[in-house]
Amino acid sequence: MTKTLEVERLSVTYATREGGLQALREVSLEVPAGQIVGIVGESGCGKSTLIGALLHLLPENATRTGGSIRLADEEIATASPRRLRDLRGQDMSVVFQDPMTSLNPVISIGRQMRDIQYRDRIGHAEKNDRAAAMLARVGMPDPKGKLSAYPHELSGGMRQRVAIAMAAMMMPKLLIADEPTTALDATLEIQIIELLKEIQKEIGCAILFISHHLGVIAELCDRVVVMYAGEVVEEGAVEEVFLRPAHPYTQKLIECDPGRLKRKVASLPSIPGSLPDLTNPPAGCIFRARCPYATDICIERPPRVTLTPPHWAACHHAQEVHG
Amino acid sequence: MLTYTLQRVALALAIVFVAISALFTIMVTLPGDPTTVLLGPRATPEIRAEFRLQMGLDNPIYVQLADFWGRVLAGDLGTDYYRNRPVAVAVFSALPHTTALVFGAIFWSASLGIVLGAFSADNRNSLLDRVTGVLSVAFIAAPSFVVALYALLLFSVTLRWFPTIGAGEPGDIGSRLYHLILPSLAIGLAWVGYVARIVRASMLETLSESYIRTARAFGLPRRVVIYNYALRVAILPAVQVLGVGIGGMLSAAVFAEIVFSRPGIGSLIYDSVSGRNYPVVMGSMLVAIGFFVTCALIADLINAALDPRHRTKS
Numbered sequence: 229m230t231k232t233l234e235v236e237r238l239s240v241t242y243a244t245r246e247g248g249l250q251a252l253r254e255v256s257l258e259v260p261a262g263q264i265v266g267i268v269g270e271s272g273c274g275k276s277t278l279i280g281a282l283l284h285l286l287p288e289n290a291t292r293t294g295g296s297i298r299l300a301d302e303e304i305a306t307a308s309p310r311r312l313r314d315l316r317g318q319d320m321s322v323v324f325q326d327p328m329t330s331l332n333p334v335i336s337i338g339r340q341m342r343d344i345q346y347r348d349r350i351g352h353a354e355k356n357d358r359a360a361a362m363l364a365r366v367g368m369p370d371p372k373g374k375l376s377a378y379p380h381e382l383s384g385g386m387r388q389r390v391a392i393a394m395a396a397m398m399m400p401k402l403l404i405a406d407e408p409t410t411a412l413d414a415t416l417e418i419q420i421i422e423l424l425k426e427i428q429k430e431i432g433c434a435i436l437f438i439s440h441h442l443g444v445i446a447e448l449c450d451r452v453v454v455m456y457a458g459e460v461v462e463e464g465a466v467e468e469v470f471l472r473p474a475h476p477y478t479q480k481l482i483e484c485d486p487g488r489l490k491r492k493v494a495s496l497p498s499i500p501g502s503l504p505d506l507t508n509p510p511a512g513c514i515f516r517a518r519c520p521y522a523t524d525i526c527i528e529r530p531p532r533v534t535l536t537p538p539h540w541a542a543c544h545h546a547q548e549v550h551g
Numbered sequence: 552m553l554t555y556t557l558q559r560v561a562l563a564l565a566i567v568f569v570a571i572s573a574l575f576t577i578m579v580t581l582p583g584d585p586t587t588v589l590l591g592p593r594a595t596p597e598i599r600a601e602f603r604l605q606m607g608l609d610n611p612i613y614v615q616l617a618d619f620w621g622r623v624l625a626g627d628l629g630t631d632y633y634r635n636r637p638v639a640v641a642v643f644s645a646l647p648h649t650t651a652l653v654f655g656a657i658f659w660s661a662s663l664g665i666v667l668g669a670f671s672a673d674n675r676n677s678l679l680d681r682v683t684g685v686l687s688v689a690f691i692a693a694p695s696f697v698v699a700l701y702a703l704l705l706f707s708v709t710l711r712w713f714p715t716i717g718a719g720e721p722g723d724i725g726s727r728l729y730h731l732i733l734p735s736l737a738i739g740l741a742w743v744g745y746v747a748r749i750v751r752a753s754m755l756e757t758l759s760e761s762y763i764r765t766a767r768a769f770g771l772p773r774r775v776v777i778y779n780y781a782l783r784v785a786i787l788p789a790v791q792v793l794g795v796g797i798g799g800m801l802s803a804a805v806f807a808e809i810v811f812s813r814p815g816i817g818s819l820i821y822d823s824v825s826g827r828n829y830p831v832v833m834g835s836m837l838v839a840i841g842f843f844v845t846c847a848l849i850a851d852l853i854n855a856a857l858d859p860r861h862r863t864k865s
Contacts (some may be wrong), residue, residue, distance in 0.1 A: 334860075346771065379701075
């Protein structure tokens with residue numbers, strides 16, 4: 229199986245007043261062609277930094293301190309700005325989290341959709357037709373008329389459809405979706421998920437889907453990557469990971485999912501403790517301080533324990549947790 | 552857009568009405584009597600009384616005000632008794648000069664200010680950014696008549712690049728524009744700095760917006776992202792500030808017109824206020840305020856044209 233995206237030992241550090249904040253530490257993951265891979269993890273685990281690193285759109289104070297990123301076997305971690313610009317929007321595109329702010333408020337939808345086709349030597353009318361066809365495809369009523377509309381005239385769900393239309397229009401190899409449903413209500417969430425599934429089937433792209441919503445990941449994705457405090461702690465097929473997690477963090481995360489609660493509780497379950505200080509991360513296992521399985525051995529860096537490939541977890545006690 | 556325009560026009564008219572009425576009241580209640588200035592110290596009380604009656608100066612203020620508006624609405628701005636000509640003639644022969652001056656100043660501040668501001672934001676902390684930053688503050692701080700005087704000294708007297716006084720030959724556009732450059736620059740310079748600062752700040756804010764990241768994530772060329780996607784949003788506050796700033800430019804025009812000996816509303820108001828020439832003061836104030844409100848209205852409409860979010864807001 230070919231891989232659309234391969235990230236290997238990627239590390240990113242932010243320069244802060246308190247010193248280098250190691251937001252990503254040796255992150256490795258892969259997105260096989262035509263599959264939907266979910267990345268799950270709580271806020272601050274490095275999901276957004278990862279996207280920034282993939283697109284080379286990190287803030288100025290961030291530097292990639294190591295690792296490689298390969299898009300369809302092409303190394304892009306060290307690609308020239310010129311080459312990167314060619315890839316963006318064309319080979320990899322992205323749907324951002326908040327549709328209320330991710331579209332330019334003073335430029336019409338049509339103009340924004342035409343502008344991203346700037347590489348194609350086709351006429352204005354053709355670009356318009358293509359944009360309208362794409363809007364129709366994502367379920368926008370009156371797609372031709374909507375071309376002259378401005379983002380503020382559309383609802384959140386409609387705007388996210390526009391964003392998906394823009395991302396899918398150039399038939400990218402990889403579509404990155406950065407929590408595309410977090411800002412939407414639950415009924416819209418399902419529609420957007422269904423839409424992404426259809427789009428994926430039609431253009432055959434791979435999707436990297438970032439979310440902190442376990443239910444959405446389980447519904448949509450083939451594979452899941454679990455991140456904690458800037459590291460990948462577990463990766464595998466969705467059923468494998470969610471039914472028999474091998475990392476204590478994943479296990480806790482699933483236990484804390486409000487969707488699992490059967491009856492009303494006074495307080496929602498949570499993982500005791502807090503995220504480690506990433507300017508000075510502890511040696512050994514990053515989850516050690518909050519982990520119920522932790523033993524003395526956890527002071528050493530956990531190995532990558534393979535269960536049923538591609539399922540693996542970075543934990544000394546993976547077999548025990550896996551059960 | 553039509554509803555929005557109508558709303559703004561109605562608001563503009565209301566502003567003119569309130570402002571002029573207030574000014575009229577202040578003017579009439581101010582100490583000082585046109586009869587003393589006009590008829591001289593030796594006029595008999597009878598002549599004065601006669602004149603006051605003729606001009607309606609003894610009526611209660613609200614009657615005078617109503618009379619004033621009645622005349623204005625009938626298209627009569629009154630008569631300049633000092634020179635025996637209709638006020639309208641005096642005002643409307645001066646207006647084009649001031650209009651040209653203020654629009655010249657807007658031209659300088661908008662063109663130079665937006666270019667410098669956008670460029671400074673794009674090349675943050677570069678030499679140009681620092682120099683623009685220091686100069687902007689310096690020119691904002693310097694009063695426009697000082698700038699006017701020094702510009703006159705440097706460019707007209709020492710370097711002899713520009714003419715010193717006057718508004719140019721009537722009918723000769725080239726000469727008119729040539730005479731306009733220096734005074735309009737003297738007024739506009741402070742606003743160049745102001746606009747550059749505003750555009751720079753709002754540009755930096757805009758560049759960190761999510762939709763700019765979207766534009767970059769789709770691989771749009773840097774030039775398009777900055778000078779189209781970002782600048783379109785970043786100039787909005789500058790347009791609004793310039794619209795309101797026309798009031799300041801009008802008062803700066805008073806000095807520039809005196810320094811450069813140009814005809815215009817500014818020098819007309821200055822002369823008539825010092826002579827207690829009520830009809831001319833009121834006539835020119837009416838036109839000046841009307842001009843200001845019109846410009847602010849135009850700025851609003853430009854803003855609405857540039858920012859679709861404004862049009863639907865009521």
